[in-house]
Amino acid sequence: GESVGLHLPTLSVQEGDNSIINCAYSNSASDYFIWYKQESGKGPQFIIDIRSNMDKRQGQRVTVLLNKTVKHLSLQIAATQPGDSAVYFCAENNPLSSGSARQLTFGSGTQLTVLP
Amino acid sequence: GAGVSQSPRYKVAKRGQDVALRCDPISGHVSLFWYQQALGQGPEFLTYFQNEAQLDKSGLPSDRFFAERPEGSVSTLKIQRTQQEDSAVYLCASSLRQGGETQYFGPGTRLLVL
16 A cells, blocks of 8 residues: 655654654655654653745755655754654554545654754 | 644543544544554554545454444444554544544544554
């Protein structure tokens, strides 16, 4: 089946450095992507989203890049802080087969650890 | 304001027991989703409600799983005759409108079946 996956399961960065988390997807029809942050014991938290008619979107300290040609997403976090330590998921937000709503299809996640 | 809440936060069950997991969505949210998250994996879709109507249950892994939202607000996910492979975190998410583009997640219920 089609799936969303991540290149690296873990990433360690020094505090203050920039972080880049990558994600590959296989469904070329996907038109909406979301990055989530999940801290231990909590549910996924929305970070930033991007639609397929864009190739870049910026938020506060975060940037998402979309390359539809190679079906690749990346999340860039500027000046990484200890509070950024978490698991990061990219997710495709696509219509359910029933057409009733849109579901999220998550990858397996990248554990980001920020070193002091 | 209050976010999505779930209870209990942790549940230990003996194999074969029935369990009921509760989700309180954000007030006024039309859409409600249940996801299952195995250890070290991303969440996987289970079922979707629009108000009280269960419009999609294609992700439920077996007929031992049953979900309801009788009054269009609180939802309960019930698992009958639990098995060890049911051990996971069960996440609930709600969305203001039908369709569920922006989903807000609760903290999840961690279920351990012994």
